[in-house]
């Protein structure tokens with residue numbers, strides 16, 4: 001699918017909520033770049049600061065939150081994203097709670113996105129090679145459960161009404177990092193942009209040349225356009 005076929009109005013607002021710094025770039029970086037270059041406004045909400053992404057080169061998890069936030073700011077900027085909110089939950093232990101649901105309901109009502117994006121909570125394994133990080137699955141489940149029915153229903157967390165956070169209707173929910181995409185979006189023009197954004201996550205990617213080789217191998221047939229897969233739910237569509 002070409003993104004022009006989405007028929008979104010100029011200025012469409014897209015909120016991407018995921019678990020860790022680097023998740024937006026790894027899961028859907030080319031799509032994000034395509035969206036911002038088309039004039040849509042994209043912003044992130046990240047539920048953790050990724051402090052457990054340690055390695056031999058970056059062994060101190062006390063230092064990682066600051067390092068990773070700087071990396072994330074630079075990576076997002078490569079994709080045309082300049083607004084990032086952090087929720088500060090412990091990396092690796094993400095679980096739903098009433099407190100977190102309420103914070104997310106408040107956040108989504110405040111941002112008022114047309115499109116909400118998170119990851120597929122059902123992806124346990126990937127391509128016969130990876131176990132999906134439990135935080136990714138948890139983030140997807142938490143965001144979906146926060147969105148519906150609470151964001152659009154005034155009787156959930158009624159105290160939010162006193163803060164002016166009125167019910168909000170999101171038009172579409174998109175799930176990235178899925179084994180069962182029902183939509184493949186052509187993001188070929190932004191494959192390199194995604195790689196450049198990923199390179200800003202220095203604490204996570206290791207050797208940029210090795211990453212480039214890996215991404216090139218994953219891409220497969222270079223004659224085919226690079227596409228990123230999603231599940232798409234169009235409310236009332």
Ligand SMILES: [Zn+2]
Nearest residue numbers: 019020023133
């Ligand atoms: Zn992650």
